[in-house]
Amino acid sequence: MRTLAKNARIITGESPELQQPLSCLAIRDNIIEYRGRLEDAAIIDFLRHDDVKQVDLGGRNILPAFVDGHVHLLHFGISLSKIDLGDCGSLDDIRQAIQMAAAGRPDAKRLLFHRWKQSAIPGKATSSMLEGLDPRPIYIDAHDLHSAWCNGAALDELNLPSTNPPGGIIHRDEHGAPTGLLEEGAVVSLVWPFLADLMSRAEKLDRIREAVAIYNRAGYTTVIDMAVTQDYWELLHELHVAGELKLRVAAHFLVLPTGDAETERAQVEHASKLHQSYNLSTSPELRVAGIKIICDGVVDACTAAVSKPYQTTGETVQPFWTPETLQRVLAVADGSGLQCALHAIGDEAVTLAVDGLESLCTTGRRHRIEHLELTKPEDARRLGRLGITASVQPVHCDPEQNTLWPPLIGKDLYTRAFAYREFLDAGANLAIGTDAPTAPHQPWNNLFNATTRRTYQRPHDKETCNEHFKLDLVEALAASSMGSAYSCFAENMVGSLAAGKRADFIVLDGVGDWRHDPASLLTCRVVGTWLDGRPVWSELG
Numbered sequence: 001m002r003t004l005a006k007n008a009r010i011i012t013g014e015s016p017e018l019q020q021p022l023s024c025l026a027i028r029d030n031i032i033e034y035r036g037r038l039e040d041a042a043i044i045d046f047l048r049h050d051d052v053k054q055v056d057l058g059g060r061n062i063l064p065a066f067v068d069g070h071v072h073l074l075h076f077g078i079s080l081s082k083i084d085l086g087d088c089g090s091l092d093d094i095r096q097a098i099q100m101a102a103a104g105r106p107d108a109k110r111l112l113f114h115r116w117k118q119s120a121i122p123g124k125a126t127s128s129m130l131e132g133l134d135p136r137p138i139y140i141d142a143h144d145l146h147s148a149w150c151n152g153a154a155l156d157e158l159n160l161p162s163t164n165p166p167g168g169i170i171h172r173d174e175h176g177a178p179t180g181l182l183e184e185g186a187v188v189s190l191v192w193p194f195l196a197d198l199m200s201r202a203e204k205l206d207r208i209r210e211a212v213a214i215y216n217r218a219g220y221t222t223v224i225d226m227a228v229t230q231d232y233w234e235l236l237h238e239l240h241v242a243g244e245l246k247l248r249v250a251a252h253f254l255v256l257p258t259g260d261a262e263t264e265r266a267q268v269e270h271a272s273k274l275h276q277s278y279n280l281s282t283s284p285e286l287r288v289a290g291i292k293i294i295c296d297g298v299v300d301a302c303t304a305a306v307s308k309p310y311q312t313t314g315e316t317v318q319p320f321w322t323p324e325t326l327q328r329v330l331a332v333a334d335g336s337g338l339q340c341a342l343h344a345i346g347d348e349a350v351t352l353a354v355d356g357l358e359s360l361c362t363t364g365r366r367h368r369i370e371h372l373e374l375t376k377p378e379d380a381r382r383l384g385r386l387g388i389t390a391s392v393q394p395v396h397c398d399p400e401q402n403t404l405w406p407p408l409i410g411k412d413l414y415t416r417a418f419a420y421r422e423f424l425d426a427g428a429n430l431a432i433g434t435d436a437p438t439a440p441h442q443p444w445n446n447l448f449n450a451t452t453r454r455t456y457q458r459p460h461d462k463e464t465c466n467e468h469f470k471l472d473l474v475e476a477l478a479a480s481s482m483g484s485a486y487s488c489f490a491e492n493m494v495g496s497l498a499a500g501k502r503a504d505f506i507v508l509d510g511v512g513d514w515r516h517d518p519a520s521l522l523t524c525r526v527v528g529t530w531l532d533g534r535p536v537w538s539e540l541g
């Protein structure tokens with residue numbers, strides 16, 4: 001099958017110039033055979049074939065489809081049915097929103113909320129703050145997904161253990177009774193599995209289907225899914241086999257610290273075994289790329305491993321892994337050909353992660369560090385030297401989101417936050433992702449925040465977060481497609497519109513002068529998304 005996508009204004013994603021004088025993509029089956037102009041000899045030749053379907057894009061801009069460098073697709077799908085508390089600025093707001101939601105859902109067995117901001121309530125969340133609202137279990141995910149806030153009924157049904165799980169915290173009173181807040185490993189190993197078990201397989205499949213459809217509409221054709229579990233993998237696999245997974249997925253399996261070398265090794269070996277069957281050569285559409293390791297928590301919950309004590313508690317937080325336990329796991333993964341993705345937010349966790357990756361002897365494995373929210377200048381430099389991908393989510397560097405940072409970590413350390421410019425200047429590959437559902441899934445918010453360091457929520461506000469670390473528009477666009485593609489070895493397949501690559505692109509309406517009016521990034525619309533030479537989403541006839 002041959003298709004000529006014509007009358008387009010092509011932004012190729014690989015040039016320092018945003019736009020090139022190119023208007024056509026000649027596509028054979030799922031591959032771009034040629035890109036150029038209608039009058040080019042290659043296009044004239046292409047049109048001599050009698051099976052060419054011509055698609056007129058009406059002079060619209062087209063871009064390479066986006067590659068989300070870090071997403072949690074199943075959680076994103078599940079979050080679509082949760083009630084959003086993102087606009088609540090105080091405990092009163094939250095209580096009111098819960099009351100309204102409860103009244104509107106008389107048949108629900110539980111009430112599930114998300115996107116609660118820690119800064120909205122005084123101190124640590126407790127179940128008593130939710131008292132008197134509703135007798136049903138109430139679960140509230142923090143906006144960063146690293147904390148869960150439960151009411152008394154939820155604590156009762158969770159039946160929590162008397163000790164903290166590895167890498168997790170169950171907050172307790174002086175008698176040892178849980179007070180309603182669970183953090184980090186306690187969320188991952190206790191709350192999520194409990195709630196997931198209550199959902200049927202069919203429901204979960206539906207949630208993934210919906211997430212995929214929304215991702216297609218937003219302009220993505222490839223994602224890197226972080227923290228995949230076996231159950232979730234089986235769901236992805238089922239959709240893939242049925243031909244329903246209209247996204248390429250490179251998965252990183254979650255490896256949790258257990259304190260026991262054998263069980264940690266077993267987790268890595270499980271991912272390795274799957275990787276042998278599902279890798280870039282054997283199954284490019286759904287594969288196991290590597291493992292995910294969580295080195296620390298987040299700043300807002302005071303669980304990120306930062307080099308100075310938190311100003312509010314006076315406490316210094318240690319990473320979840322020691323250098324020895326981390327290096328042991330990394331060595332097994334690296335030796336099996338797996339890519340390692342290390343969540344590291346505080347600067348101490350970043351040092352631990354870079355040290356760990358430096359200890360490996362293999363080159364070219366494209367290991368990666370996720371988030372890199374606070375970094376020491378010397379660690380930023382080491383990223384480039386060691387070939388480590390900096391996987392970042394610019395929506396997290398939103399001044400609106402980080403109001404707690406200066407009081408928690410001090411103004412001085414805050415000047416080191418989200419140092420993307422340094423990562424690029426050091427020669428690191430930069431991959432932009434959304435971390436949805438912890439942040440909005442649209443690529444445009446990321447592009448706006450990355451290039452302005454202002455909040456996408458009020459694009460004309462002048463307040464910035466460390467503006468000197470901002471990216472140029474072309475750099476940010478490249479990191480959202482080519483950088484993320486490179487990070488998972490898919491740069492020969494997707495990430496730019498070049499001959500020989502998959503015909504994955506998006507068609508845009510309302511493209512403004514992005515460079516001089518960055519707010520126009522937030523108002524342009526994806527009206528078509530093409531995957532492998534066919535539209536998987538289109539508003540056009």
Ligand SMILES: [Zn+2]
Nearest residue numbers: 070072226435
């Ligand atoms: Zn994440």
